[in-house]
Amino acid sequence: MLHLALFCVFGAICVAGAVNLLVQSHPINSALSLIAVLASLAVEYLLLGAEFVAAVQVIVYAGAIMVLFVFVIMLLNAGAEEKTRGSRVAIILGVPGMLIGSVLLAWTLLRESNTGSVPVGALPGPPNTIANLLFHDFLLPFEVTSVLVLIAIMGAVVLATREETPAPGERGRV
Amino acid sequence: MVPLPYYLLLSGILFACGVLGFLIKRNIITIFMSIELMLNGVNLAFVAFAAQWKVLSGQVFVFFVMVVAAAEAAVGLAIIIAVYRTRETLNVDQVNLLKL
Numbered sequence: 486m487l488h489l490a491l492f493c494v495f496g497a498i499c500v501a502g503a504v505n506l507l508v509q510s511h512p513i514n515s516a517l518s519l520i521a522v523l524a525s526l527a528v529e530y531l532l533l534g535a536e537f538v539a540a541v542q543v544i545v546y547a548g549a550i551m552v553l554f555v556f557v558i559m560l561l562n563a564g565a566e567e568k569t570r571g572s573r574v575a576i577i578l579g580v581p582g583m584l585i586g587s588v589l590l591a592w593t594l595l596r597e598s599n600t601g602s603v604p605v606g607a608l609p610g611p612p613n614t615i616a617n618l619l620f621h622d623f624l625l626p627f628e629v630t631s632v633l634v635l636i637a638i639m640g641a642v643v644l645a646t647r648e649e650t651p652a653p654g655e656r657g658r659v
Numbered sequence: 660m661v662p663l664p665y666y667l668l669l670s671g672i673l674f675a676c677g678v679l680g681f682l683i684k685r686n687i688i689t690i691f692m693s694i695e696l697m698l699n700g701v702n703l704a705f706v707a708f709a710a711q712w713k714v715l716s717g718q719v720f721v722f723f724v725m726v727v728a729a730a731e732a733a734v735g736l737a738i739i740i741a742v743y744r745t746r747e748t749l750n751v752d753q754v755n756l757l758k759l
Contacts, residue, residue: 492661496669503676503696512688512749519692522673526699529669532661533710538718542702545725550695550732557736558688561743566686569752579682587675594664594671618719630726637730644737647744 492532498525510566512558516551523547537612666707673700687742687749691735698728 502522506515523546530539566572619627673696680693702721709717739749746754 489661492665496665499669500672500676503673506689506692506696507676507680507683512686512692515689515692519695522696523699526703529666529703530706533666533706535706535710535718535721538706538721541722541725545729546695546699550729553732553736554688554692557739561688561740561749563686563688563749566684566689567750569685569750572683572685572752575683575685579679582682583675583679586678587671590671590675591668594667597664614715615718615722618715619722622716623719623723626723630723633730634726637733641733641737644734645740 488532492529495525495528495532498522499529512563512566513555516554516558519554520547520551523551537615663707663711667704670700670703670707673697673703685750685752687739687751687754690751691732691739695728695732698724 499522502518502525505518506522509515509518523542527539527542527547530536530542677693677695677697677700680696681690684690684693702724705717705721705724709715742754743749748754
């Protein structure tokens with residue numbers, strides 16, 4: 486009962502943050518509500534018994550990735566979103582499309598609603614078990630993702646460096 | 660005991676909010692954050708199914724999704740910075756040509 490109450494409270498915070506992300510027009514407010522969503526999702530992971538995932542969610546997602554977002558928003562001095570003709574068209578097309586999609590999703594879920602319930606904390610996800618799985622069964626995907634991260638870092642550095650246009654006389658030396 | 664469909668419903672709501680934000684938002688950074696929201700909805704479904712069927716692979720996949728999200732955020736934000744340098748705008752309606 487307590488678990489259901491906790492699930493409901495933090496699920497409500499999740500949904501409220503997600504809706505606030507859509508409603509706010511300034512990107513920094515959207516970023517802060519996304520942080521609220523990520524933090525309450527970490528509590529949901531704790532309720533599911535995935536302690537390590539919850540910790541990584543807070544450290545990597547709410548910490549590192551969102552710091553990157555906030556940093557870029559402040560670096561570019563992003564102001565409030567201006568309304569254009571495109572945004573009206575997007576609302577006209579986007580809202581019904583999303584509604585149809587979510588109604589289909591909810592209908593499928595409710596039709597299959599006898600799938601049982603998740604026992605809380607029944608699946609302990611201690612770091613050593615996860616590490617065992619990650620470094621034995623999923624070793625190849627792990628290595629591939631490390632290459633992916635390396636490529637992403639190099640790509641980010643290449644993309645974000647300012648292109649210096651050399652003076653006409655210097656071109657030969659570069 | 661929390662029923663599994665509750666978790667799936669929450670994950671579906673988060674995913675739908677992400678799709679809606681992707682469609683209606685015009686600021687390129689907010690569109691990026693909507694993508695992160697969609698990835699998080701999927702992560703919640705992964706962890707819920709992992710707990711339901713007592714298979715830890717679902718939790719391992721969450722880490723892979725996080726790594727991909729981090730790589731995507733790094734490259735995407737670098738692209739945003741590059742676009743802002745050449746166009747001086749973050750509005751996607753005004754970024755309609757790949758060439759300057």
